[in-house]
Amino acid sequence: MSKKVVIIGGGIAGLSAGIYSAMNGFETRIIEMHDVAGGQCTAWDRKGYRFDYCLHWLVGTTKGAFHEIWKETNVLNDKTEIIDHEIHSQIMDDAGNEFIIYSNIDRWEKYLVDIAPEDKESIRKMCIDMRKSALLEPFALAPELRNPLDYLKILPRMLPVFNVIRKFGRLTCSEYFDRLNFKSERIKSVFFSMYGNRDFSALAFIFMLGWFNQKNAGYIKGGSYPLAQRMVDKFNGLGGKLSVRKRVENIIVENNVAKGVLLSDGTKIQADYVISAADGYSTIFSMLDGHYISKEIDFAYKNWELFTPIVQVSFGINKVIPSDSPILINISKDNSIGNTKLENGYSVMNYSFDTTMAPEGKTTIVLRYDSPWKLWEKMDAKEYKGEKLLIQKDATAYLEKVYPGISEFIEVIDVATPKTDVSYTGVKDGAYEGFMPSKTNMMKSLKMQLPKLQNFYMAGQWLFPGGGLPPSAQTGKWAVQLICKKEKQEFVFNKG
Numbered sequence: 001m002s003k004k005v006v007i008i009g010g011g012i013a014g015l016s017a018g019i020y021s022a023m024n025g026f027e028t029r030i031i032e033m034h035d036v037a038g039g040q041c042t043a044w045d046r047k048g049y050r051f052d053y054c055l056h057w058l059v060g061t062t063k064g065a066f067h068e069i070w071k072e073t074n075v076l077n078d079k080t081e082i083i084d085h086e087i088h089s090q091i092m093d094d095a096g097n098e099f100i101i102y103s104n105i106d107r108w109e110k111y112l113v114d115i116a117p118e119d120k121e122s123i124r125k126m127c128i129d130m131r132k133s134a135l136l137e138p139f140a141l142a143p144e145l146r147n148p149l150d151y152l153k154i155l156p157r158m159l160p161v162f163n164v165i166r167k168f169g170r171l172t173c174s175e176y177f178d179r180l181n182f183k184s185e186r187i188k189s190v191f192f193s194m195y196g197n198r199d200f201s202a203l204a205f206i207f208m209l210g211w212f213n214q215k216n217a218g219y220i221k222g223g224s225y226p227l228a229q230r231m232v233d234k235f236n237g238l239g240g241k242l243s244v245r246k247r248v249e250n251i252i253v254e255n256n257v258a259k260g261v262l263l264s265d266g267t268k269i270q271a272d273y274v275i276s277a278a279d280g281y282s283t284i285f286s287m288l289d290g291h292y293i294s295k296e297i298d299f300a301y302k303n304w305e306l307f308t309p310i311v312q313v314s315f316g317i318n319k320v321i322p323s324d325s326p327i328l329i330n331i332s333k334d335n336s337i338g339n340t341k342l343e344n345g346y347s348v349m350n351y352s353f354d355t356t357m358a359p360e361g362k363t364t365i366v367l368r369y370d371s372p373w374k375l376w377e378k379m380d381a382k383e384y385k386g387e388k389l390l391i392q393k394d395a396t397a398y399l400e401k402v403y404p405g406i407s408e409f410i411e412v413i414d415v416a417t418p419k420t421d422v423s424y425t426g427v428k429d430g431a432y433e434g435f436m437p438s439k440t441n442m443m444k445s446l447k448m449q450l451p452k453l454q455n456f457y458m459a460g461q462w463l464f465p466g467g468g469l470p471p472s473a474q475t476g477k478w479a480v481q482l483i484c485k486k487e488k489q490e491f492v493f494n495k496g
């Protein structure tokens with residue numbers, strides 16, 4: 001008889017765990033509370049337009065351990081088309097100043113030196129750091145299964161990147177920019193406006209641009225919804241069972257051993273192993289009633305800053321609106337939309353580069369901005385309705401500034417708020433990528449196992465500050481590696 005694995009949550013971490021669990025011969029069931037799998041990695045259709053919530057880039061589109069996971073889980077296959085944008089983003093402000101971030105570092109370096117020759121040396125140093133970061137290779141094995149030899153083997157190849165980590169691992173972006181000592185007001189204003197006013201990790205900034213340069217962080221045509229569906233297909237094909245519209249209330253524990261889950265409709269599902277790929281906070285503090293907390297977990301949930309949630313205003317435009325840049329970011333700080341002051345500006349994503357996102361002759365455009373959870377958490381139904389109407393009006397006015405005359409072609413407007421995300425996925429305070437990567441937590445992660453609790457594993461974005469699709473899928477794989485170790489069976493990863 002095969003052993004039973006039950007997985008809470010059908011986001012990317014849960015689907016990954018499900019695929020590897022079924023591949024390794026376990027009778028596997030994923031319990032998902034929403035009516036579709038995907039979690040944050042989702043999209044919805046309105047009048048023929050597709051409004052994507054997640055995918056901007058996927059680290060691992062061409063190589064490395066993440067790439068292997070994407071192939072093994074059917075995220076990438078012979079039919080997937082990868083789009084590498086030449087322009088990463090176009091930054092602007094209300095005064096009409098423009099600044100470009102190119103994906104190719106050589107091109108970006110030249111562009112930066114052209115606009116700020118006085119900063120040639122600082123720009124050169126920053127670009128070297130980014131190029132070195134390309135040498136970072138994620139591990140294929142869970143931390144608990146690595147031996148010192150695994151670390152020794154990668155040491156010579158990764159030495160330059162270790163130096164980057166050693167030098168900047170404990171710096172915020174502002175501290176890093178200060179060290180580089182830029183003189184150009186234009187460069188300083190863009191860099192500090194985008195990354196400087198938060199405790200945002202310098203390494204996160206350096207690595208992100210390094211990944212684009214390697215063309216290892218492309219966009220997959222079709223976006224988030226088909227990406228998650230390809231994983232569902234793989235899971236089903238391996239004989240896994242996905243149950244949607246079922247909410248896990250509690251994890252059943254007997255004598256400190258996880259034995260299954262209790263659903264909100266009262267159903268008990270017995271299992272030999274439980275993997276929670278749901279929201280980290282609700283797993284630990286609600287489904288397990290806070291009984292299994294390590295010092296690290298206690299510290300993290302009390303002290304680490306969360307991602308500020310977003311409002312997404314999606315527009316269906318009855319016209320082709322071409323764009324050279326997939327993302328336009330306005331960094332001006334004096335603007336507001338509804339009751340939110342735009343401390344971090346707003347972004348406009350024009351999906352004309354992906355023909356699957358709108359019917360022929362039409363364009364999907366999405367405006368996003370950060371909006372603190374405290375504005376939303378206590379809003380009643382009447383205020384909420386009013387706020388959504390205000391958002392539609394204000395966001396349309398900003399879109400009109402970017403594309404004058406566009407208003408008369410708007411066919412659909414859809415507003416998704418932090419409350420929308422929380423109600424569909426249960427994500428804590430709308431923090432769609434978990435913990436913000438800061439100078440204090442960037443090099444840290446939380447353990448997949450909780451103290452004293454047997455046969456239970458955590459997977460997903462809440463284990464790694466910064467979150468994202470790659471660590472979510474990777475921890476799903478690692479959870480099954482640990483179960484295989486416990487079962488004394490070889491872990492397989494390329495079946496089906």
Ligand SMILES: Cc1cc2nc3c(=O)[nH]c(=O)nc-3n(C[C@H](O)[C@H](O)[C@H](O)COP(=O)(O)OP(=O)(O)OC[C@H]3O[C@@H](n4cnc5c(N)ncnc54)[C@H](O)[C@@H]3O)c2cc1C
Binds near residue numbers: 033
């Ligand atoms: C706007 C936006 C842009 C992003 N851009 C990128 C990007 O370009 N690249 C990138 O790598 N990442 C990006 N991300 C982040 C990425 O989407 C997430 O980090 C990742 O999808 C998290 O996956 P997860 O499985 O760990 O968690 P989740 O997606 O949150 O999945 C958790 C699942 O558990 C379910 N669940 C919760 N509680 C229960 C319960 N009690 N019972 C049953 N089910 C439950 C939820 O419904 C959900 O499906 C973006 C996210 C957003 C919102």
